[in-house]
Amino acid sequence: MDQLRRGARRVGETAYRRVARPLLWRTDAETAHHGTVLAAQVLGRTPLTRALTVMGGYAVGPAAGDDAAVELLGLRFPNRVGLAAGMDKDGRGVATWGPLGFGHVELGTVTARPQPGNPRPRLFRLPGSGAVINRMGFNNLGVHALADRLRAAREQDLVRIPVGVSIGKSKVTPVEEAVGDYLESVAALEGLADYLAVNVSSPNTPGLRSLQDAGPLTELLDAVVGAAGGTPVLVKLAPDLTDTALDEALEVATAAGVSGVIATNTTLSREGVAPRERTRAEAEAGGLSGAPLTLRAREVVAHVAARTELPVIGVGGIMSGADARAMLDAGASLVQLYSGLVYAGPTLVAEAVEATSGR
Numbered sequence: 001m002d003q004l005r006r007g008a009r010r011v012g013e014t015a016y017r018r019v020a021r022p023l024l025w026r027t028d029a030e031t032a033h034h035g036t037v038l039a040a041q042v043l044g045r046t047p048l049t050r051a052l053t054v055m056g057g058y059a060v061g062p063a064a065g066d067d068a069a070v071e072l073l074g075l076r077f078p079n080r081v082g083l084a085a086g087m088d089k090d091g092r093g094v095a096t097w098g099p100l101g102f103g104h105v106e107l108g109t110v111t112a113r114p115q116p117g118n119p120r121p122r123l124f125r126l127p128g129s130g131a132v133i134n135r136m137g138f139n140n141l142g143v144h145a146l147a148d149r150l151r152a153a154r155e156q157d158l159v160r161i162p163v164g165v166s167i168g169k170s171k172v173t174p175v176e177e178a179v180g181d182y183l184e185s186v187a188a189l190e191g192l193a194d195y196l197a198v199n200v201s202s203p204n205t206p207g208l209r210s211l212q213d214a215g216p217l218t219e220l221l222d223a224v225v226g227a228a229g230g231t232p233v234l235v236k237l238a239p240d241l242t243d244t245a246l247d248e249a250l251e252v253a254t255a256a257g258v259s260g261v262i263a264t265n266t267t268l269s270r271e272g273v274a275p276r277e278r279t280r281a282e283a284e285a286g287g288l289s290g291a292p293l294t295l296r297a298r299e300v301v302a303h304v305a306a307r308t309e310l311p312v313i314g315v316g317g318i319m320s321g322a323d324a325r326a327m328l329d330a331g332a333s334l335v336q337l338y339s340g341l342v343y344a345g346p347t348l349v350a351e352a353v354e355a356t357s358g359r
């Protein structure tokens with residue numbers, strides 16, 4: 001049986017590489033992205049399409065049984081592999097990510113106010129580097145729209161995996177008033193999110209990363225943990241923090257009573273980009289993700305795991321099952337994927353689940 005599923009997965013991988021990826025890559029990166037999320041939304045819409053998704057996920061799925069599951073944050077995760085924030089900002093595919101094989105999904109980042117994000121183009125592939133650059137700028141329909149969608153999905157019993165929601169600051173809100181903005185999102189998501197991820201690490205909202213400094217971070221995390229009413233709160237950090245800044249942020253996070261750390265967001269560095277894509281990468285503002293981030297993200301995870309008892313979700317440059325496993329070896333309890341899916345396709349989920357099961 002496992003043999004059959006591995007065979008099906010190889011067919012799936014080849015189909016993605018030879019057919020789906022060339023088609024998707026004919027369009028600009030953002031159109032391909034919206035097409036993918038729309039497909040997830042459509043697949044989640046009717047009992048028939050949902051059943052087909054489950055069957056497809058099963059056919060190419062991991063040869064892993066119950067030993068893939070893990071208890072963490074007071075939640076049961078069917079496996080250790082999640083979809084990272086930013087892919088499904090508005091929760092359109094919330095009924096689909098589980099059947100596709102993910103063990104959790106982090107929706108968002110959403111903001112209290114709906115906002116269009118930065119002007120297009122704002123998402124770029126660097127195929128020679130296995131990388132992506134984005135400066136989306138939190139384009140989203142706002143937390144209230146997401147809350148409505150999540151409530152409806154839960155009422156219809158369509159949500160079968162833990163759903164985290166990443167919250168950020170609305171662009172129109174001055175950074176000094178950030179706390180109130182985050183608290184509006186916390187209130188709107190009451191009873192709907194299995195965990196909240198406080199995003200203070202996106203490079204694409206002016207001033208946001210300054211909220212990682214000890215003073216503002218203390219104020220923000222104290223307020224969010226206080227308002228979350230027992231829902232686990234995690235904080236997502238940037239890979240560009242110095243060790244000292246990272247240690248300070250961890251101290252603050254622990255004192256505020258957060259339940260875990262997500263490491264890392266995208267990087268402003270252009271290190272690891274292939275020489276022939278260097279000029280382009282330096283010309284485009286935004287956060288870099290994918291293969292150039294693999295080692296740095298793993299290093300930050302190892303640093304966080306060595307310094308705190310907090311569970312760590314490792315994200316950044318997981319392009320293969322081996323990368324996912326290396327994140328666990330570095331100290332992560334769960335992992336998340338984004339850019340790897342652009343390059344390897346959806347069969348990467350099964351590969352990563354298999355590589356991180358039974359641990």
Ligand SMILES: Cc1cc2nc3c(=O)[nH]c(=O)nc-3n(C[C@H](O)[C@H](O)[C@H](O)COP(=O)(O)O)c2cc1C
Nearest residue numbers: 084085086108109134264265289290316317338339
């Ligand atoms: C197009 C795009 C949009 C993203 N949007 C968000 C976001 O809204 N919130 C967030 O916390 N991270 C966001 N991220 C960062 C990812 O969640 C992840 O931390 C980062 O891409 C590193 O993982 P990867 O190398 O597997 O892509 C985004 C990444 C990409 C590529």
